Amino acid sequence: MIRDAGGGYASSPGSANVLSGRQGRLKKSSITRRLIGTVLLVEIAAAICVSGAVLAFERRAHFRTFDIMLRGRADSILGAVQDAGDPGDNVMVDKTELNLPPDDVYEVRDPSGRIVGRSPNWDGPPDALILPHEDGILSLRLGGKPYRAIRLHGVRVVDPGDKGGGVPRPVTVLYGAPTINVWRAVNAAAEFYAAVNVLLLLITGTVMAWLLSRSLEPLRVLAAEASGVSVNSWSFHPPESALALKELEPLAVALESVMQRLERSFMQQRRFVGDAAHELKTGVAVVKSSLQLLAMKPRTPEEYQAGLERCEADCARMEEMVYEMLTLARIDAAERPAATLVPSDIAGCIRQVADQFSTMASLRQVNIVVLAAEALHVLIRAQECQLLVSNLVLNAIQHSYAQSQVTVSAVSEGDEVVLKVEDRGEGISAAVLPHVFERFFRGDASRDRSTGGTGLGLAICKAIVDQAGGSIEVQSNNDVGTIVTVRLPLVDPA
Amino acid sequence: MRVLIVEDEKRLSDNIAGALRDGAGFAVDCAADGEVGSYLASGRFYDAVILDLMLPKLSGFAVLKKMRAEGDLTPVMILTAQGETHTVIELLNAGADDYLSKPFDLGELIARTKALIRRGKGAAHPKLAVADLEVNTLEQTVHRAGRLVDLSPMEYRILEYLIHRPRVTVSKRELLEHLYDYNWEHHSNVIEAHVSNLRKKLDAASEQPSIATLRGRGYRLIVDRDTPE
Numbered sequence: 001m002i003r004d005a006g007g008g009y010a011s012s013p014g015s016a017n018v019l020s021g022r023q024g025r026l027k028k029s030s031i032t033r034r035l036i037g038t039v040l041l042v043e044i045a046a047a048i049c050v051s052g053a054v055l056a057f058e059r060r061a062h063f064r065t066f067d068i069m070l071r072g073r074a075d076s077i078l079g080a081v082q083d084a085g086d087p088g089d090n091v092m093v094d095k096t097e098l099n100l101p102p103d104d105v106y107e108v109r110d111p112s113g114r115i116v117g118r119s120p121n122w123d124g125p126p127d128a129l130i131l132p133h134e135d136g137i138l139s140l141r142l143g144g145k146p147y148r149a150i151r152l153h154g155v156r157v158v159d160p161g162d163k164g165g166g167v168p169r170p171v172t173v174l175y176g177a178p179t180i181n182v183w184r185a186v187n188a189a190a191e192f193y194a195a196v197n198v199l200l201l202l203i204t205g206t207v208m209a210w211l212l213s214r215s216l217e218p219l220r221v222l223a224a225e226a227s228g229v230s231v232n233s234w235s236f237h238p239p240e241s242a243l244a245l246k247e248l249e250p251l252a253v254a255l256e257s258v259m260q261r262l263e264r265s266f267m268q269q270r271r272f273v274g275d276a277a278h279e280l281k282t283g284v285a286v287v288k289s290s291l292q293l294l295a296m297k298p299r300t301p302e303e304y305q306a307g308l309e310r311c312e313a314d315c316a317r318m319e320e321m322v323y324e325m326l327t328l329a330r331i332d333a334a335e336r337p338a339a340t341l342v343p344s345d346i347a348g349c350i351r352q353v354a355d356q357f358s359t360m361a362s363l364r365q366v367n368i369v370v371l372a373a374e375a376l377h378v379l380i381r382a383q384e385c386q387l388l389v390s391n392l393v394l395n396a397i398q399h400s401y402a403q404s405q406v407t408v409s410a411v412s413e414g415d416e417v418v419l420k421v422e423d424r425g426e427g428i429s430a431a432v433l434p435h436v437f438e439r440f441f442r443g444d445a446s447r448d449r450s451t452g453g454t455g456l457g458l459a460i461c462k463a464i465v466d467q468a469g470g471s472i473e474v475q476s477n478n479d480v481g482t483i484v485t486v487r488l489p490l491v492d493p494a
Numbered sequence: 495m496r497v498l499i500v501e502d503e504k505r506l507s508d509n510i511a512g513a514l515r516d517g518a519g520f521a522v523d524c525a526a527d528g529e530v531g532s533y534l535a536s537g538r539f540y541d542a543v544i545l546d547l548m549l550p551k552l553s554g555f556a557v558l559k560k561m562r563a564e565g566d567l568t569p570v571m572i573l574t575a576q577g578e579t580h581t582v583i584e585l586l587n588a589g590a591d592d593y594l595s596k597p598f599d600l601g602e603l604i605a606r607t608k609a610l611i612r613r614g615k616g617a618a619h620p621k622l623a624v625a626d627l628e629v630n631t632l633e634q635t636v637h638r639a640g641r642l643v644d645l646s647p648m649e650y651r652i653l654e655y656l657i658h659r660p661r662v663t664v665s666k667r668e669l670l671e672h673l674y675d676y677n678w679e680h681h682s683n684v685i686e687a688h689v690s691n692l693r694k695k696l697d698a699a700s701e702q703p704s705i706a707t708l709r710g711r712g713y714r715l716i717v718d719r720d721t722p723e
Contacts, residue, residue, distance in 0.1 A: 278548045278596075281575035282503045285597035289509035292600035296517055314505055 032212045040205055047197040051190065058189045062182045063148070067137055070150040074175040077106050081116060081156040081171055091158060091169050093117025105142065105149075106175040116171055140176055146183075149176030218242040222252055234263035275440040276325055279454070283318040290314055317454075324456040328439070331384065331463040343491045344385040346417055347372035347410050353389045354408060357397060365402040368393070371409035376417045378488040380468045388464045389419070391457045392484050396423035399482065412490055416470075419486040428476040436474055437462045461486075495611055495655065496521040496539055496672045500531030500557060501546040501573065510544065513600045518608060519634060519647055519654075521675040528552025535561050535568065539671040541611045542569045544603070545590075547580065555580050555588065562589035569610035573598070615658040624660045624715055627696070627704060629653060638699040648673070649692040652685070656705070656715050665712035689713060 077093065084092035093108050093116055100106070105122035109115050122142065140147040152173040157166040218241035229236050236259040238252035294307040354368045361368050378385065389408070396406045404424035411418055428436060435441045440455040458474075461484075465472045470488035497520050501507040504526065511522040523540075525531035528549040535543055535557065543561070547554040558570055572585050572593040582593055591610055594603055608631060612620065620631045628637040634650055636643045645653065651673050656664055666685045673685075689705065696704040706714045 275548070278575040281596035282506060282546075285573075286503060286505045286509065288597045289506060289513070289600045293509045293512050293516075296513060296600070310505070 032209065032216065035212060036205055036208050039208055040201060043201055043204055044197075047200070051193045051197065054193060055186065055190050059186050062185055066148060066177070066179070066182050067150065070137070070148065070175055070177060071152070073100060073104065073177070074106070074150050074152040074173045075154075076100075077108060077117075077173050077175055078152065078154040078156060078171065081108060081158075081169065083158040083167075090114075091116055091156065091171065101177065104175065104177045105147070106173065108174075109172050111170050111172070122176075139179075142176070142178075146179045147176040148179045148182075149174055215245075218245050218248055222248065222255070226255060229259060231266065234259060234266070236260075272439050279321060279440060280318075280325075283314070283321055287311060287314045287318065321454045321456070324454050324460060327387065328456060328460050328463055331460065331467055334467060341379050341381065343377035343379055343493055344382040345375045345493070346378050346380075346385060346389070346419060346488070347374065347376050349382070349385045349389050350408050350410055350419075353386065353393050356390065357393055361397050361406070364397060364400065366397050366400045367405045368397075369405055369407045371407065371411075374412075375493070376410050376412055377491050377493045378417055378468060378470075379491050380464060380488070384464045388461050388486070389421075391461050392419075392421040392486075395457060396421050396425075396482070396484075399423060399427075400425040404481075415490050417488045417490045419488070421484045422481065424481040427478045427480055427482050428474065429478055433474065433476055437472075495519075495541045495651070496523070496675060497607060497611075498523050498525065498531065498534055498540045498543045500525045500528065500535075500543065500549060500554065502526050502549050503546075509600070510603065513604055514607065517601075517604045519651055520607075521651075521673055521678075523675045526550075528554065528557050532557045532560055535566065536564065537671075538566060538568065540568050541614065541672060542571060542607050544571045544573065544607065546573045547575070547585075555585070558585070558590055559588055567614070569614040571603075571607055571610060612658070617658060622657045624657055624717055626700065626702075627657065627715070629657050636696075638696055638704070641699045643695055643699060645692065645695060646688075648688050649695065652688055652692055653696075656713060660715050660717050663708055663712045663714045668712070 076098065080094045080098050081091050082094045084090040091110065095117070100119075102121070105119045106117070107115060107119070107122065108117045134151075135153055136151055138149050138151065140149050150173075152175070154171055154173060156169045156171055158169050159166045218239065221239045222242040225236060225239055236256055238256050242248045242252040290307065290311045294304065294311070299307070350370055350372045354370045357368065380388070393406065393408060396408075400406055400423045407420070407422040409418075409420045409422075436458050439459040441459075462472055465486055465488065468488055470486060472484065472486045474482060474484050476482040495518070497514055499507045499510050499514075499522060501510070501524070504524075507524045507526070511524055514520045514522045520541075523534060525534050529551045531543075531545070531549070531554075532552055534540075545554045545557060549557070552560075554572065558572070561568065561570065569591045570589065572590045573596055574582065574585070574593055575596040580588075585593060591614075592606055594606065608620065612618070612631070622629045622631065626639040629635075630637075631654060634654075636645055636650065636653060652669060655669060655672055669685050689707075693703070693705045702716070704716060706716050708714060
């Protein structure tokens with residue numbers, strides 16, 4: 001319906017094809033069709049009710065007029081009752097002055113039931129109908145045709161000029177007329193109303209279809225805009241017409257934010273792949289160039305020895321980088337904390353890591369202080385818990401001043417475990433701080449490359465913490481030191 | 495010849511620098527990020543720039559665009575690692591002269607860098623000849639009138655630079671800038687001593703002088719033997 005009405009999607013024939021292909025398989029319902037159908041149904045029901053009421057009213061009005069006419073004619077019959085001038089002192093209906101429609105029937109009787117006068121086209125109703133009853137309207141059927149009749153008891157004063165005021169003569173008049181013409185008028189009215197209603201329905205249907213197609217135009221524009229989005233072109237700007245519509249605005253805004261989020265994560269992913277390729281190729285280039293440099297000219301055994309050691313160190317760095325990339329990929333691919341996961345004790349983890357780095361710390365004249373007495377369990381694999389703590393502690397040791405102290409603490413705060421790694425050292429500059437969790441980001445090229453960082457350490461920490469539903473943040477002051485705070489949900493040991 | 499390497503992977507730039515020093519006899523400076531690289535390149539002392547794309551602070555692409563916007567015509571060799579945002583076509587169109595994909599062959603990098611420098615100075619062949627003087631930049635050998643002349647590395651470098659610009663007067667300052675890297679003490683009398691030795695060695699094999707000294711202006715190879723200065 002939408003496509004028929006507007007001939008839409010002309011701007012994107014591809015999507016229209018897809019759409020029609022889908023239409024073939026699935027019977028689609030249309031809001032437009034449903035709305036028009038509903039409105040027309042309501043309108044038909046209303047038309048029937050109104051027509052019925054109007055018809056009833058018309059019928060009543062017509063019959064009231066008819067009854068008044070009947071009474072008038074009956075009265076004129078009454079007026080035509082005269083002294084018959086016969087010895088029986090009877091009355092008669094003087095037909096000479098009566099001008100009545102030929103189809104009408106009448107009968108006049110005196111109280112004794114004697115027929116005073118009668119229309120020639122009628123042989124009279126049964127007596128029961130005429131005499132004992134009150135005045136009133138009754139329906140008859142004469143010669144197969146419906147008649148409506150009035151019964152009127154009247155008193156005709158004959159010779160009012162005589163002495164004593166004349167002789168009052170009570171008579172009963174029954175006057176009937178065919179109702180066919182009334183019904184004809186009522187039917188004509190009914191036909192008129194029906195015709196008007198049908199016309200109204202047609203106009204309403206057409207106008208509604210046109211109006212709906214017009215007001216659904218923003219939806220089509222929105223769809224066309226959305227169909228233009230692809231992996232290579234994420235630009236999605238909700239059309240003004242869609243934003244101006246109260247009903248469409250939430251959809252347009254939601255679409256826009258979804259596209260933006262998708263684009264961001266897609267770009268992030270793409271950048272990660274690009275960065276990873278760059279890092280790996282650079283790593284290979286280092287190893288290859290080291291070997292080629294060594295082979296460029298004859299060298300002394302000592303030079304070869306030193307060169308080979310450098311090559312081995314280069315290979316070790318490559319190995320570390322590949323390992324870290326795979327770790328990151330594994331954490332990224334893992335499910336959200338699974339119920340089957342065995343919780344790890346982060347305090348135990350800290351003590352283990354502190355042990356592990358004690359030699360390195362003493363070489364750099366850094367003292368590691370562990371503040372984690374009670375066992376605190378978090379929903380992270382033991383291996384990753386170790387990785388998280390060791391990455392943070394290693395960073396702290398590497399960026400500490402000599403003779404300073406690295407404090408690693410873990411305490412429970414409500415339903416959270418708060419892990420803090422604090423160092424006194426060169427810190428991180430404000431310009432670099434917002435980027436420290438970015439993959440392959442290095443604060444300062446010359447420094448971090450020389451310390452062998454891959455730029456993935458903190459990114460791995462963030463991935464682990466995110467996976468466990470926690471948070472990680474870094475506070476740092478240049479030349480004062482850095483505090484990394486990790487918050488993780490506390491769980492019961494299994 | 496002096497080459498600038500802008501590469502944040504220190505081990506890689508060390509290796510390239512080592513190869514260019516040992517293999518080609520070039521003076522080499524290294525920059526670890528785009529900002530330092532851009533600053534060094536703006537001095538215009540370099541005969542070629544080797545530029546990595548993914549650099550901290552300022553990307554290689556931005557460094558390249560800045561160089562070209564400032565009218566710097568120094569040949570630029572890009573080191574790429576496919577998967578970067580800029581395609582090779584974009585890079586070449588932005589003013590890069592050549593590119594190599596990582597991991598590359600060190601020998602190829604040296605050869606391409608040499609070719610870039612040669613082309614940048616208007617020579618097509620690695621063997622350059624002026625009058626009876628012949629310099630083979632591949633073997634780093636020098637012949638005068640068909641006879642081999644044995645030169646020290648520094649003397650060879652001075653001659654190589656001069657023979658790339660045969661009709662131009664080259665100042666001492668220019669020689670200093672293009673033959674020594676930043677880690678060298680700059681003394682112009684070092685150049686004078688080397689040029690003096692070079693002239694002696696070259697002229698020993700011939701009766702004609704090879705290098706003219708233009709007082710206060712610099713040195714020039716004597717191209718036209720019939721009208722010596």
